[in-house]
Amino acid sequence: xxxxxxxxxxxxxxxxxxxxxxxxxxxxxxxxxxxxxxxxxxxxxxxxxxxxxxxxxxxxxxxxxxxxxxxxxxxxxxxxxxxxxxxxxxxxxxxxxxxxxxxxxxxxxxxxxxxxxxxxxxxxxxxxxxxxxxxxxxxxxxxxxxxxxxxxxxxxxxxxxxxxxxxxxxxxxxxxxxxxxxxxxxxxxxxxxxxxxxxxxxxxxxxxxxxxxxxxxxxxxxxxxxxxxxxxxxxxxxxxxxxxxxxxxxxxxxxxxxxxxxxxxxxxxxxxxxxxxxxxx
Numbered sequence: 001x002x003x004x005x006x007x008x009x010x011x012x013x014x015x016x017x018x019x020x021x022x023x024x025x026x027x028x029x030x031x032x033x034x035x036x037x038x039x040x041x042x043x044x045x046x047x048x049x050x051x052x053x054x055x056x057x058x059x060x061x062x063x064x065x066x067x068x069x070x071x072x073x074x075x076x077x078x079x080x081x082x083x084x085x086x087x088x089x090x091x092x093x094x095x096x097x098x099x100x101x102x103x104x105x106x107x108x109x110x111x112x113x114x115x116x117x118x119x120x121x122x123x124x125x126x127x128x129x130x131x132x133x134x135x136x137x138x139x140x141x142x143x144x145x146x147x148x149x150x151x152x153x154x155x156x157x158x159x160x161x162x163x164x165x166x167x168x169x170x171x172x173x174x175x176x177x178x179x180x181x182x183x184x185x186x187x188x189x190x191x192x193x194x195x196x197x198x199x200x201x202x203x204x205x206x207x208x209x210x211x212x213x214x215x216x217x218x219x220x221x222x223x224x225x226x227x228x229x230x231x232x233x234x235x236x237x238x239x240x241x242x243x244x245x246x247x248x249x250x251x252x253x254x255x256x257x258x259x260x261x262x263x264x265x266x267x268x269x270x271x272x273x274x275x276x277x278x279x280x281x
């Protein structure tokens with residue numbers, strides 16, 4: 001049985017709209033009470049806090065006037081306390097059409113920045129809430145899709161402002177952005193630098209130079225870091241044995257899988273699983 005059958009990647013029927021705004025207490029069609037993954041983005045804005053929000057390998061306390069971003073394919077589980085409320089904005093990757101914004105959003109994830117964008121910040125909350133109300137108000141009528149799309153771009157620029165400032169608004173070459181997107185979609189099956197360089201029509205040397213410049217390591221190390229992240233997600237979910245994970249991710253044997261994990265993390269897969277369990281997630 002494949003990992004994708006155990007950790008279902010839930011899609012969303014957007015219908016005529018590429019963006020949906022719902023109340024936090026909205027009940028999704030899938031079993032949202034168990035760890036799950038989405039094929040789309042979620043922005044969660046809490047006016048009243050309470051509970052905890054698991055996003056990949058971190059469990060966050062949910063506080064008032066807070067905002068979280070959940071990326072496609074991240075493991076997610078919200079335990080919402082009674083009385084907490086807010087909004088969730090759901091949108092597909094295709095809704096982010098600005099090249100600069102797309103790269104900023106990707107880099108937020110790739111540089112390991114927190115899924116918690118802000119908390120207990122009434123001023124920031126009010127700013128974000130204004131955009132969300134405008135998106136909701138323009139859900140119908142002439143040019144509603146275009147209006148919502150423009151508002152979403154503005155909302156994301158506002159919300160990702162901190163990431164932009166941390167990078168001093170230095171934007172990376174488009175080919176590197178494409179590499180990160182391709183890696184995200186192909187990591188399960190493709191672990192070789194040659195595959196990515198050929199798909200992007202760029203030399204392995206050039207791709208490695210870009211990786212060193214913008215992520216501090218070779219292309220191969222970037223690929224391996226991404227692979228470790230996916231392994232941790234599967235270990236956290238716990239639905240597959242280590243042997244099943246090894247073969248599902250293209251390793252030729254459980255021993256080569258174990259050796260890879262040990263070499264990259266100094267821990268065995270079992271030790272990583274115990275470590276995640278000890279964190280209460």
